[in-house]
Amino acid sequence: MARMNLLQAVNNALTIAMEQDERVMVFGEDVGHFGGVFRATSHLQEKFGKPRCFNTPLTEQGIIGFANGLAAQGAVPVAEIQFGDYIFPAFDQIVNETAKFRYRSGGQFSCGTLTIRTPYGGGIAGGHYHSQSPEAFFAHCPGLKIVIPRDPYQAKGLLLASIRDDNPVLFMEPKRLYRASVADVPEDDFELPLGKADLVQEGRDITLVGWGAQVEILQKAAQMSLQDGISCEVIDLRSILPWDRLMVAESVMKTGRLLINHEAPLTGGFASEIAAAIQEQCFLYLEAPIARVCGLDTPYPLAHEKEYMPDEYKTYEAIKRTMTY
Template sequence: MSKVNLLQAVNSALETAMQQDERVLCFGEDVGAFGGVFRATSGLQEKFGPSRCFNTPLTEQGIIGFAIGLAAQKQRPVAEIQFADYIFPAFDQLVNEAAKYRYRSGNEFDVGSLTVRTPYGGGINGGLYHSQSPEAYFTHTPGLKVVVPRNPYQAKGLLLASIADNNPVLFLEPKKLYRASTGEVPDEPYQLPLGKAEVVREGTDITLVAWGAQVQVIEEAADKAAELGISCEVIDLCTLLPWDRATLAASVKKTGRLVINHEAPKTSGFGAELAASLQEACFLHLESPILRVTGWDTPFPLALEKEYFPNALRTLDAIQSSMDY
């Protein structure tokens, strides 16, 4: 076991995957000798050579197009998009090519070995173009998987599982947490199941669900609620596509209440899908309306970043509103 931060866990997962399978390649903008803007790929070019860890031109469309070609030829590319905000030029490649590749051939060929890593979310004073949470755009796309870790242990286990998975995976890394804290991570290889939520804390009165950096926020809100005598069940969704309907539905049927927290804007955010699906599954068990605590429906602000975040106090207000309904 080693005590590492989330960024180091990502690096360890990449190194492990490259050691296990020579078909694994890492590439993107400045990921070679420089190690990427956050240093996630530090040391990999030195260990595995410039043919397996290398820089690309500054073109997201080209990076993903190249990765799709490699995956089609049975390589296991791990492409880095420097910031999730930059992924939109490659939107067509991901949703119109990678996601459909298997289906257009009747499973005769595929690009299921493709993994795309990208840091997402706020917390670094990045302003409008370095702080977005674009997960909802991709959860609307059959054929992709969307995975979000919240701590170093998950980062290594879920990334190794994503690289090994035979479906295209978008792996969103909460950059706010890259160096925020450390955790115990096994040195040996391990994988965590995709599509499985984690019940972080059991409770009886209300269910709180989030993913990535926002799990820490709902845990803080649950602590504050406990001081008021409210028992919160805290769930980390972990995988957004496919998401774990069974675990969430069982929790909501038990507690009768649900608060969803995510950093992206509210309108058409992934929380809307959770709310709609769970009211269908749990309608007769609900004691109050499902509530969402989210980012605001504005571009991500620079000067007002703290005000934009759906923090623990806003979440606590929603908890109390649900309990008082």
Template sequence: MHNAQQRPQHALPLNLVEAINRALFQAMSDDHRVVLLGEDIATNGGVFRATEGLKAHFGFRRVMDTPLAENLIAGLSVGMASQGLKPVAEIQFMGFIYAALEQLISHAARLRHRTRGRLSCPLVIRAPFGGGIHAPEHHSESTEALFAHVPGLRVVIPSSPARAYGLLRAAISCPDPVLFLEPKRLYRLQRLPVDLDDAPLPLDRCFTLRPGEDITLVSWGAMIHETLAAADHLAQAGIKAEVIDVATLNPLDRDTLVASVSKTGRAVIVHEAPFTGGFGAEIAATLASDALMQLRAPVTRVTGYDTPMPYFAMEREYMPSVERIVEAAKQQMEY
């Protein structure tokens, strides 16, 4: 992203939900085929107001309220996408997405393969996910690994306003279906400069947020916030941590991860999803197979626990903390 002082007329301080709104506005302005649909997204602008003002600007034919029916939302999106539109559908919370699995797994992700390339399915499913805002359990879970297992379905997770803006624009332009998971804990956490003239960010690529040579810290989504803070703490102890934002879980940019860990020899993977079967296990397996001879310590995972996300009184105890990440990193350094 360009320095704000170089191009002040285009770099705006935005929080993540504002960046989502700007990306949708830009995509709809650039391409009349982009349409929005979801529960309460038109008149009310959605639960988190990510689509606020878009119906007033583009009209009810392009910004549509739907019934409370996730299977219908996904099915409509598949139909629209197969016939030339570019739907961007919102699922109100990730915990409500499971009714749409049939459409996403059996149809959206398979359409190009099934028709031997005759049809594609350029749709985006947006869904807020993750904990940290004191919501009930079905509003706070992180089951991204479930979707990353599906061939043909991209899984993209931004961790900052600039990456939300750039990655969403790229997702809308993608000819294949994208599940775009938005960490709602970051929606209004901070405003950062976003250059609205920057090109869309590349999908399928990890981002190295901080260089280092002693240990690699790998994360995505909201946990990037704690991971960067942990890197700051480690720096005070003389440990230089490289921080990698995975950003796109499927397909995974294995080359960047392997190159980093081959350099540092150590890796800590951080995510708030449960430990067992979490996507961190896939990354750990990749590092064990492709960087084994460079590893100086076993790969460590700092994750949520194998329980449902608890109610808000114990939510903080469930989610990985800066202290847990720092402790895991220091144990790696002592191995």
């Protein structure tokens, strides 16, 4: 075991993947000698050389188009989009090429070895072009997997599994936890299953569901709720495409209540999909309407970031409302 922050865990996972498979290559804006804007790829170019860790031009559509071609020809590319907000110029490549290549070729070609890493979310005073959470845009697209870790241990195990998975994976890293989250992480190679949620803590009264940095928010709100005698079950989805509907449904059938928290805006957020699916499956078990605690339906506000964030206080108030419905 070693103490690592989330950035170090990502770097460690990339190092292991590149050591074990010479087909793995890392590229993106400033990822080479500079190590990326957050230093997630520090020293990889020194260890593996420029052919396997290199800078690209500042063109996200070009990065993913290039990555698609490499993946289709047998390489294992790990492409970095410097901020989740910058992924939109590559949207066409990801949605119409990366995700559909296997389907449209009848299985003759695939971009399944491609992993796209990108930091997402707010909490760093980055303003509206460096704070967005775009996961729901891509959750609408069959052919992709979307994975979001909550801490260094999860980041390493999930990233290694993503790189080795036979499907293209969008791996979204909560940037406000890059250096804030520190944990004991095995130094050896290990993987965590994609598409399988993690039961963070058991409870009896209400199920709280989130992913990424918001899992810590749910844990804080659950702790606050204990003063009211409310026992919260906390689930980290880890993957939102596919998402672990079975674990969430079984939990809701036990507790009778569900609250979903995500940082992205409320309207059209992935909480809507979870709420619809659980309402359909667990309707007769629900004791209250499903609650959503999400970001606001506005561009991400720099001056009012604290007001925008779905923090533990908003979550705690929503828990109390749900319990007294």
